Amino acid sequence: MQTSDNPFSTALSLIVNMDSALLSIVQLSLQVSLMAVIIASVLALPLGAALALWRFPGRNVVIVALNALMGLPPVVAGLCVYLLLSRAGPLGEWGLLFTPTAMVIAQVILVLPIIAALTRQQVEALHGEYAEQLNSLGLSRLSMIPTLLWDARFGLLTVILAGFGRASAEVGAVMIVGGNIDGVTRVMTTSIVLETSKGNLPMALGLGIILLALVTMINAIAHIIGETAKRRLG
Amino acid sequence: MNAHHTPPVATLELDSVGFIHRGHTLLKPTSLRLSGCQRTLIMGPNGAGKSLLMRLAHGLITPTSGSVRWQGSPPAQAMVFQRPVLLRRSALDNLTYVLAINKAPRPELTTLTRKAQAMSALEKFGLAHLAKRPARVLSGGEQQRLTLARAWLLNPQVLFLDEPTSALDPAAIKAVEDAVLEFHHSGTRIVMTTHDLHQARRLANDIVFLHNGELLEHTPASDFFTAPASREAKAFIRGELVW
Numbered sequence: 452m453q454t455s456d457n458p459f460s461t462a463l464s465l466i467v468n469m470d471s472a473l474l475s476i477v478q479l480s481l482q483v484s485l486m487a488v489i490i491a492s493v494l495a496l497p498l499g500a501a502l503a504l505w506r507f508p509g510r511n512v513v514i515v516a517l518n519a520l521m522g523l524p525p526v527v528a529g530l531c532v533y534l535l536l537s538r539a540g541p542l543g544e545w546g547l548l549f550t551p552t553a554m555v556i557a558q559v560i561l562v563l564p565i566i567a568a569l570t571r572q573q574v575e576a577l578h579g580e581y582a583e584q585l586n587s588l589g590l591s592r593l594s595m596i597p598t599l600l601w602d603a604r605f606g607l608l609t610v611i612l613a614g615f616g617r618a619s620a621e622v623g624a625v626m627i628v629g630g631n632i633d634g635v636t637r638v639m640t641t642s643i644v645l646e647t648s649k650g651n652l653p654m655a656l657g658l659g660i661i662l663l664a665l666v667t668m669i670n671a672i673a674h675i676i677g678e679t680a681k682r683r684l685g
Numbered sequence: 686m687n688a689h690h691t692p693p694v695a696t697l698e699l700d701s702v703g704f705i706h707r708g709h710t711l712l713k714p715t716s717l718r719l720s721g722c723q724r725t726l727i728m729g730p731n732g733a734g735k736s737l738l739m740r741l742a743h744g745l746i747t748p749t750s751g752s753v754r755w756q757g758s759p760p761a762q763a764m765v766f767q768r769p770v771l772l773r774r775s776a777l778d779n780l781t782y783v784l785a786i787n788k789a790p791r792p793e794l795t796t797l798t799r800k801a802q803a804m805s806a807l808e809k810f811g812l813a814h815l816a817k818r819p820a821r822v823l824s825g826g827e828q829q830r831l832t833l834a835r836a837w838l839l840n841p842q843v844l845f846l847d848e849p850t851s852a853l854d855p856a857a858i859k860a861v862e863d864a865v866l867e868f869h870h871s872g873t874r875i876v877m878t879t880h881d882l883h884q885a886r887r888l889a890n891d892i893v894f895l896h897n898g899e900l901l902e903h904t905p906a907s908d909f910f911t912a913p914a915s916r917e918a919k920a921f922i923r924g925e926l927v928w
Binding site for chain 1: 740743745762763764766770772773774782783786787819821822839
């Protein structure tokens with residue numbers, strides 16, 4: 452990758468030259484973060500909705516714990532997954548350490564509390580409005596979950612984007628469990644760390660600009676889809 | 686009358702049903718028997734406990750004392766609320782939604798697909814041209830008609846309505862009242878709250894009068910409006926505020 456002193460022209464030349472090393476880094480970044488967000492959403496949306504609907508002893512403890520975990524430092528999540536997956540760890544036999552799968556697992560742990568906690572809030576508010584009608588229709592709490600999630604979909608889109616933002620921006624977890632191996636587990640954020648430590652600041656900034664542009668693009672697409680649907684449905 | 690065989694409506698018995706919330710008695714122990722396919726209107730000033738009594742009867746709220754019982758098996762019920770609660774999807778989809786979760790469609794519609802059943806209900810309530818429109822951008826009157834169409838598809842033996850017309854203009858009120866009569870005509874028992882005396886005169890067979898969380902009388906409508914038994918009901922009919 453050739454560099455100049457100006458980060459913007461570096462970013463531009465990176466994009467224009469489209470070299471395969473950069474492409475594979477961008478691709479892996481998106482793959483890992485999107486996969487983590489999809490898995491976390493599949494788990495956290497029903498979990499958050501269930502937490503909104505059921506009253507049980509210790510519910511407040513769970514809610515506070517989830518809210519606190521929204522601020523879980525990525526390096527701590529990475530360290531925990533590292534200990535689980537390392538050769539000596541309980542899941543060491545799986546041989547997942549320093550693979551993209553390990554990075555997805557670590558990011559799921561980071562993203563899941565965000566999506567679950569925010570889903571709980573959104574669904575609880577919507578349930579306040581819908582509860583009597585859905586009860587009158589004879590729905591059980593379990594069968595209310597799909598209805599409430601679907602009707603909260605515009606708010607939940609933002610929730611999922613918040614989760615994606617967290618996944619695509621963090622470096623600590625993917626660095627520890629991925630190891631920043633060139634061509635295997637190197638992603639945008641770990642590349643930026645590497646280039647910075649090498650003193651190649653224009654390259655680091657150039658990569659940063661590309662990352663920001665990608666995240667902005669994904670958010671813009673989601674925003675447009677959400678706004679169009681919202682305007683249609685009132 | 687309905688061409689279909691309508692089973693007799695089960696009798697609802699409230700036995701000393703009371704409701705206390707955080708030390709406040711919202712409904713004093715109340716016994717009430719609602720039998721036959723009547724149109725019962727629950728009346729009383731604001732805060733009398735009308736909506737609460739209806740929610741207890743429908744089973745949305747569990748009483749803190751006494752019991753709510755249906756003689757025989759509980760009938761199919763539906764409720765229309767003061768503020769329509771519609772899902773964030775099209776008018777048509779709001780109706781197919783209840784058909785998907787409800788296993789007992791109207792007998793005259795069983796041969797149709799869900800979508801066709803929903804369309805027939807929209808047509809019945811004059812909403813067919815709005816089928817594709819998002820339910821939540823409809824006018825207040827259209828929204829309330831849509832909740833009635835939704836209730837219609839549930840084929841209820843008992844329909845509860847909680848001040849369904851309080852936020853509507855005269856034309857929309859007329860449409861709702863016509864729908865209530867249509868329900869009754871097809872064999873559905875009506876239980877409805879209102880504080881509109883004219884509406885009660887138009888619709889009621891019998892009146893349940895509440896005041897301050899206490900049932901003061903349950904009388905045929907003709908008696909209630911000509912010779913109310915309680916002092917409070919007399920004042921209420923004269924339009925004097927009773928609290």
